[in-house]
Amino acid sequence: MTATARILDEAEIRRSVTRIAHEILEHNKGARDLVLVGIANRGDDLARRLAAEIERIEGATLPVGVLDITFYRDDIGMRAEAPEVHETRIGFDINGKTVILVDDVLYTGRTIRAALDALVDFGRPTAIQLAVLVDRGHRELPIRADYVGKNVPTRRDEDVRVALKETDGEDAVVVEEPAAKRDVPGGER
């Protein structure tokens, strides 16, 4: 038996995205000079959903970019193989813009640290704000999210998995118990 708990279903994810879109517009007093950058993978899916929501609410079309943080990771050389690289595409100028950085899960904060380093190589934004679907705690760096879909208290040995239609064919957020991991042959993933 794998012990998994469903934290968010399709409707709840949709409501979270809608609420975050409203919060972004409220906090920034509109959509002016906003750009969205999603962290690959799945952060970019969420960034596109947020852009669609903001367009629906405000009628403004925001540019959406995708950022791969692999080259900025702090654990290169600590794994057996070089981490797999994904696409980065930021086809617009971020100088003077407010960048909404989007990711699926906020955990240790190391991914966000890497993303901040990567972003400033593209220019000097006026501000960077962070939106995440799930905050599962256990920060290892002084980083917090500005917009959170759901706070989920977890243990370190649990796994939070986000599935999105664009990448996985369905919308769901689940927490997996460590027992589920032990069922996997070899215990690695």
Place this chain on the structure above:
Amino acid sequence: MNKHLLSIHDVTAEDIVRILDTAESFREVGTRVIKKVPALRGRTVVNLFYENSTRTRISFELAAKRLSADVINFTTSGTSVSKGESLKDTALTLQAMGADAIVIRHSSSGAPFTLTKWVKGSVLNAGDGTHEHPTQALLDLYTMRDRLGRLEGLRVAIVGDVLHSRVARSLSFALVKMGADVTLVGPPTLIPPDAPAWGVDVSYDIEGVLPKLDVCYMLRVQRERQRQQYFPSVREYARLFGLTRDRVGMLPEGTTIMHPGPMNRGVEIDSDVADLPQAVMEEQVTNGIAIRMALLYLLLGGAREEVGTDE
């Protein structure tokens, strides 16, 4: 991936796809305001060049620097090598200095392989004798895939002095591995007798081959070969095998023209042909940096010592 890149035989078709895909990301890095990423901070890459090569050396140097690695250029003139130091002692010295990767060019085929016996880091072959030049082949594959969208089934002619060309060998092996149709074209004296065993076709008639090509890859005529009687004169070679304006007219629409450089304009390729839009030599150079970044990243981005994964 293998720890070293000595030959195209060190990489599988799957590895090649991974290398080209990774290079795609690095080409994007090359378009940024800041063209540098911190991926290989703290690593040391040594360029050990026993043969002159400004182009390849600079390409590797830039690749390593854009990955934030520290780079040492070790050329043979004015160094311990000119004082008679052996390859082994140079290798042991670089090893003692903590080189994580050594990029070597040497006039002796097999020198990079020999080097692997003395050093702990990765060895990348930047051209050895008449053996191989795998990074050139990979950047050429990248350029072809980028221009034409695929490698499988691509019809490629490699024209010129195949016998002495490590580029032609590596490129043939790599293209055959990826399922392309390769034809070697040149005078019989400059086509290796064992070429059919590589899985390629051979032709001595360039005009018969031109009308059915996706890529026409011209090799540099190494003029010193002419003195060794491989062909009667440079002028005759140019007339029989040079890519002239008239011959470009025999190529199908959209055929890509490539050359590894440096070019002899007016010998293997006419000057105005080299300046045509479908001649992509400058793209090859740009892509070369991305490919070498991808290779350094993939070879050095893993653990320095064998350690267990803790994903």
